[in-house]
Amino acid sequence: MRRKQTALLMTVLILSSxxxxSQTRPQAPVENTNPGEAAGGGxxxxxxxxxxxxDFHEAVLFGEDIILDxxxxxxxxxGLDSKNGTDxxxxxxxxxxxxxxxxCWPYTLDKCFTDRIALTGKPGELSESGIREWLDPRVAD
Known part of the structure; x- marks a missing residue:
């Protein structure tokens, strides 16, 4: 009888623990689960x-070679290679x-990574200054 009581008590203790x-796991606070309305950056x-x-700049925008006849x-x-660190x-x-x-154009190298607030690559009609914010490393522009 005592053995059954001990087994029952241990079972109750294990299940209650x-x-x-399971009810006290730490959870991160989530304000919103809709990605379109979620706060934060891109x-x-x-x-x-x-x-x-x-990599987006290297692979997608300027990754392809240009062939001139x-x-x-x-x-x-x-073009640029997103896996080549020397290009x-x-x-x-x-x-x-x-x-x-x-x-980095139109920024200089010393201000490129401190003053710029977004990626370059905007055409003139979309930039605040009206000047296109990109140069093509495959074309002498």
Missing amino acids: LAFV PPVTDEDGDRIP TGSEILRIS NMSDHDNDGASALLEY
């Missing part, structure tokens, strides 16, 4: 290769500005 623990900017040019020869101007110093279009300078 499990019920208590998705983080990723830079897999660490060259300070975001001059009549006498065919030229290939390389930020490249100047494939030979205009004297590195890919990192062209990414």
Whole structure:
């Protein structure tokens, strides 16, 4: 009889402790579950290769090569590679500005990562200044 009582008591203690623990889990406060109305910023900017040019800028906007037919020869101007950490110093279009300078334009390198509040890449009609906020590292612009 005593063994049954001990087993019953242990079972009750274990079940009550499990019920208590399951009710006291720490939870992060959530204000809203609708992504359209949720407070906070956009998705983080990723830079897999660490060259300070975001992967979206390298892969999607300026990742493809440009092929020019001059009549006498065919030229290939390389695009940027989101997995190459040294292409930020490249100047494939030979205009004297590195890919990192062209990414930061119209900001200088010392203000590019401190004063800018958004990614570059806006056409003139969408920017506040009316000036396009991007240079193509594949075209001498």
